[in-house]
Amino acid sequence: MRILVTVKRIPDPDEHLKFSSRPSGAESSSRPTGAEASAGGAIDRSSVKWVANAFDEYAVETALRLAEHVGGKDRLAEVVVVSVCPAAARQHLTQFLAMGADRGVLVDADDTAMDSQTVARLIAAVFVQEQCDLLIAGKLSQDSEGNEVAQRVAGLLDMPQATFAASLRWDRADKSVTVVCEGDDGVETKRVPLPAVVSCDLRIVLPQSVKNGATAETHAYQEGPRLASLRGITMAKRKPVAVQTPASLGVQVTSRVRTVGVQAPPRRPSGQILETPEQLIEKLVREAKVL
Amino acid sequence: MSKVLVVLECKNGKLDPASLPGITAGQKLAAASGGELHLLVVGAAVEAVASLIAEAGFGAKFIQTAQHPDLDPPTAEAWSDAIVTAVQTIGATSFGGTATSRMRDVLPRVAARLDAPLVTEVTGVTGPSSFRREISAGRAIVELALDGPLIGFTARASDFESAVPGGAPAKVQNIPLQGISRRGTAVLSLERTASSRPALTEADIVVSGGRGMREGKNFAVLERLTDLLGGALGASRAATDAGMVPADLQVGQTGKVVAPKLYIAVAISGAIQHLAGMKGSKTIVAINRDAEAPIFQIADYGLVAKWEDAIPKLTSLVEAHKGAHKGG
Numbered sequence: 001m002r003i004l005v006t007v008k009r010i011p012d013p014d015e016h017l018k019f020s021s022r023p024s025g026a027e028s029s030s031r032p033t034g035a036e037a038s039a040g041g042a043i044d045r046s047s048v049k050w051v052a053n054a055f056d057e058y059a060v061e062t063a064l065r066l067a068e069h070v071g072g073k074d075r076l077a078e079v080v081v082v083s084v085c086p087a088a089a090r091q092h093l094t095q096f097l098a099m100g101a102d103r104g105v106l107v108d109a110d111d112t113a114m115d116s117q118t119v120a121r122l123i124a125a126v127f128v129q130e131q132c133d134l135l136i137a138g139k140l141s142q143d144s145e146g147n148e149v150a151q152r153v154a155g156l157l158d159m160p161q162a163t164f165a166a167s168l169r170w171d172r173a174d175k176s177v178t179v180v181c182e183g184d185d186g187v188e189t190k191r192v193p194l195p196a197v198v199s200c201d202l203r204i205v206l207p208q209s210v211k212n213g214a215t216a217e218t219h220a221y222q223e224g225p226r227l228a229s230l231r232g233i234t235m236a237k238r239k240p241v242a243v244q245t246p247a248s249l250g251v252q253v254t255s256r257v258r259t260v261g262v263q264a265p266p267r268r269p270s271g272q273i274l275e276t277p278e279q280l281i282e283k284l285v286r287e288a289k290v291l
Numbered sequence: 292m293s294k295v296l297v298v299l300e301c302k303n304g305k306l307d308p309a310s311l312p313g314i315t316a317g318q319k320l321a322a323a324s325g326g327e328l329h330l331l332v333v334g335a336a337v338e339a340v341a342s343l344i345a346e347a348g349f350g351a352k353f354i355q356t357a358q359h360p361d362l363d364p365p366t367a368e369a370w371s372d373a374i375v376t377a378v379q380t381i382g383a384t385s386f387g388g389t390a391t392s393r394m395r396d397v398l399p400r401v402a403a404r405l406d407a408p409l410v411t412e413v414t415g416v417t418g419p420s421s422f423r424r425e426i427s428a429g430r431a432i433v434e435l436a437l438d439g440p441l442i443g444f445t446a447r448a449s450d451f452e453s454a455v456p457g458g459a460p461a462k463v464q465n466i467p468l469q470g471i472s473r474r475g476t477a478v479l480s481l482e483r484t485a486s487s488r489p490a491l492t493e494a495d496i497v498v499s500g501g502r503g504m505r506e507g508k509n510f511a512v513l514e515r516l517t518d519l520l521g522g523a524l525g526a527s528r529a530a531t532d533a534g535m536v537p538a539d540l541q542v543g544q545t546g547k548v549v550a551p552k553l554y555i556a557v558a559i560s561g562a563i564q565h566l567a568g569m570k571g572s573k574t575i576v577a578i579n580r581d582a583e584a585p586i587f588q589i590a591d592y593g594l595v596a597k598w599e600d601a602i603p604k605l606t607s608l609v610e611a612h613k614g615a616h617k618g619g
Contacts, residue, residue, distance in 0.1 A: 011427075013427065013428065013563070013564075014563075016430075017427060017430045017431055019431075043431055115408055116399075116409070117402070117403060117406065117407075117408065120403055139545075140545075142427070142428065142544070143426060143427050144426055145411075145412065145425075145426055145427075145428075145544070146411055147395055147399070147411055147412075148399040148402070148409060148411060149399075150399075151367065151396065151397075151398075151399035151400040151403070152399050152400065152402065152403035153403070154367070154400055154403075155371060155399070155400035155401070155402075155403030155404045156403050156404070158474070159474070160368055160473075160474040160475060160476045161367050161368070161396070161400065162476075163367070163392075163395070163396045164392060164396070166538065178479065181392075182392070182538050182539065183391075183392035183393065183539070184309065184391050184392045184393075184490075184492070184539065184547070185483050185484055185490065185539060186481065186482045186483035186484045186539060187481075187482050187539075188478060188480070188481045188482075189478070189479040189480045189481075190366070190476055190477070190478050190479065191476065191477045191479055192474075192475070192476045193474075193475040193476070201545070202528070202532065202538075202545055203532070203538055256408040256437060256438040256439050257408050257410065257435050257436075257437055257438075258435065258436045258437075258438070259433055259434070259435060260421060260433075260434040260435065260436050261433065261434040262431055262432070262433050262434075263431065263432045263433075264430070264431060264432075265425070265429060265430065265431070265432055265570075268570070268575075268589050268591075270588075271575075271587070271589075271590045271591040271592055271593055272591070272592055272593070273582075273587065273593045273594075273595065274592055274593065274594050276594075277594065277596075277601055277604040277605045277608055278608065280576065280592055280594055280605065281605070281608045281609065281612060283592050284553070284574070284576070284592070285612060288553070288573075288574040288591065288592075290496075290552050290553040290573070290574050291520075291553075291609065291612060
C-alpha cells in the first residue's frame with residue numbers, strides 16, 4: 001500500500017493581506033498564491049510568511065494514522081508527500097517529512113502560473129508513476145479555496161472518490177476504504193474500492209476518526225495533526241525527495257483562468273455598542289427593521 | 292449559440308430549494324452571453340419532477356433529464372458520467388450549479404473529464420465567461436476570466452437570490468445515457484440531520500453559538516430564541532469541534548456561508564474564519580462578555596454581556612414584541 005498526500009504552501013492565513021495598486025508579477029493564476037497582476041489591484045506577497053496549508057496537515061495526519069500500527073512494529077503503508085512549487089520553496093515539504101512521511105516528490109514549477117487542471121494532471125502523473133493506491137488531499141487550500149484538485153485527479157484517473165471525509169476506515173482484506181463524508185444537511189457513509197481519492201475535512205483529526213484494522217479500535221489519538229519530534233526533524237533531512245518537472249511528467253502547463261482584478265472587500269460601517277437587551281430590541285425593531 | 296447547463300438536485304420528489312440560487316447564476320450567465328438556459332435533472336426516475344420544473348419555467352428553454360437506476364443515491368462517479376454526457380449531447384458552453392456539498396463533489400470531476408476550467412463558489416457573474424469570488428477567508432475579492440469552449444462554475448448560495456418560477460414553460464428532453472457506473476463505490480447510509488427549522492443557508496434569521504456556550508446543553512437557550520424568531524441555529528467551529536452541536540451547523544470558511552437578514556452571534560469571539568461565513572449578513576448582532584472580541588468590529592449592534600444574562604432577557608423581550616405585534 002502506498003499513500004500519496006498532496007501538500008501546498010500558502011501565505012500565513014493569520015497575517016493581514018497587503019494590497020498594492022500597481023500590478024506586478026505573473027499575469028495569470030487560478031490558485032492565486034503569487035503576485036496577482038490586475039487592472040484592479042494586486043495582493044502584495046513579497047513579504048509574506050509561507051506556511052503549510054492546515055487541511056494538508058490533516059491529510060498527512062490521516063495518512064500516517066492509516067500507515068502506522070500503534071502498539072506494533074510493522075508499518076502498513078508508505079506515505080509519500082507531493083507538492084507543486086519552486087524547488088527552493090520546499091520548507092513545507094520538509095516539515096511533513098519531519099512529521100513522519102516517508103519520502104517526498106517535488107514538482108519544480110511556478111504553482112502560481114497554472115490552473116487546477118494542470119495541478120491535477122501533475123498529481124495524477126505522480127500517482128501513476130509512483131504506483132500509488134490512495135490519494136489523500138485536504139479539502140481545500142485556505143488561500144484560493146478552490147476545492148477542485150482532489151476531485152479532478154479522481155476524474156482524470158477514473159478512480160472513485162470520497163470528498164469532505166470526517167472519518168475513515170481502511171479494510172485491508174477488502175482493499176477498500178469506508179468514509180464518512182460531511183454534507184450540507186447530514187452525513188453520508190460511502191465505501192470506495194482502492195485505488196481511490198479521499199479529501200479530508202476538519203473532523204478527520206479527532207482522536208478516533210481514522211481506523212486501519214491494526215491499531216486497536218479503542219486507541220485514541222491526540223486531537224489534531226501531530227507535531228514533528230526532534231528525531232523526526234533530524235530524520236527529515238535524510239529522507240529522499242525526488243524532483244520532477246512538468247516536462248519530466250509529460251504535462252503541458254496551462255492556465256485558462258486569468259485574474260482580472262483583486263480588491264479588498266468593502267468595509268462594514270462601524271456599529272454601535274448598546275447597554276441593555278431592551279436597547280438592542282428597540283434598534284432591531286425600529287432601526288434595522290428586522291423583527 | 293451559447294448554452295448554459297445548470298445541474299439541479301431533488302429531494303423527496305421535489306426540486307431542492309438549495310438548487311435555486313444556482314439557477315439564478317445560470318440565468319445571469321445566459322443573459323450575459325445571449326445564450327439559452329438548460330436545467331438538468333439527474334436521478335433514477337425524474338420524469339414527474341422534471342415536468343413540475345418545466346411548468347415553473349425559471350427562464351429555461353429546456354429541462355434535460357438524465358435517468359438511470361445507478362444515479363440514485365447520488366455519487367460523484369455516476370453523476371459525473373451523466374453530466375458529462377449531457378454537456379456533450381446538448382453542446383453546452385458552460386455548466387454549473389449551486390455550490391452545495393454535492394455539486395462541490397461532482398462538478399470538479401466533470402470539469403476534469405471535459406478538460407474545462409471551473410470557478411468554484413462564485414459570488415457574482417461579471418461577464419459571459421468571468422466571475423467574482425472571494426479568497427483567503429473573504430479578505431480579498433478576485434475577478435476571474437475563463438478561457439476555452441467550455442467553462443464551469445459553482446455559485447455561492449448566499450450571494451444569489453433563489454430563482455422564482457415564471458416565464459414560458461420549458462420543454463422536457465431526455466438525454467440518452469450509456470455506461471453509467473459508480474466505479475465500485477457503495478453508499479452505505481445517508482443520514483439527513485432532522486430539523487424542524489429552516490435550512491441554515493436559507494433562513495432569514497440565524498442564531499449562532501460559540502465556544503463561550505461551554506457545553507451542548509447550553510445551546511437549549513439559543514434554540515428557544517431561534518425558534519421564537521423562526522430562524523436557523525448555527526455555531527462556530529470551536530463549538531462544533533468541541534462536539535457541542537453537530538458539524539453541519541458550522542458557519543465559516545470551512546463550514547457554511549450564510550447571509551441572512553439578521554445574524555445573532557452569541558459567545559463567538561469572531562475569528563476571521565468564522566467571519567468569512569457570515570459577514571454578508573444584512574444586520575449582525577454580537578453578544579459577548581469580552582468587549583475586545585473581534586466580532587464587535589463587524590457587528591452593527593453589540594452587547595457586552597454574558598449570554599446567561601442576555602439571552603433569557605432577549606428571549607422574553609422578543610416574546611413580548613411578537614405578542615404585542617400580533618395583538619395590535
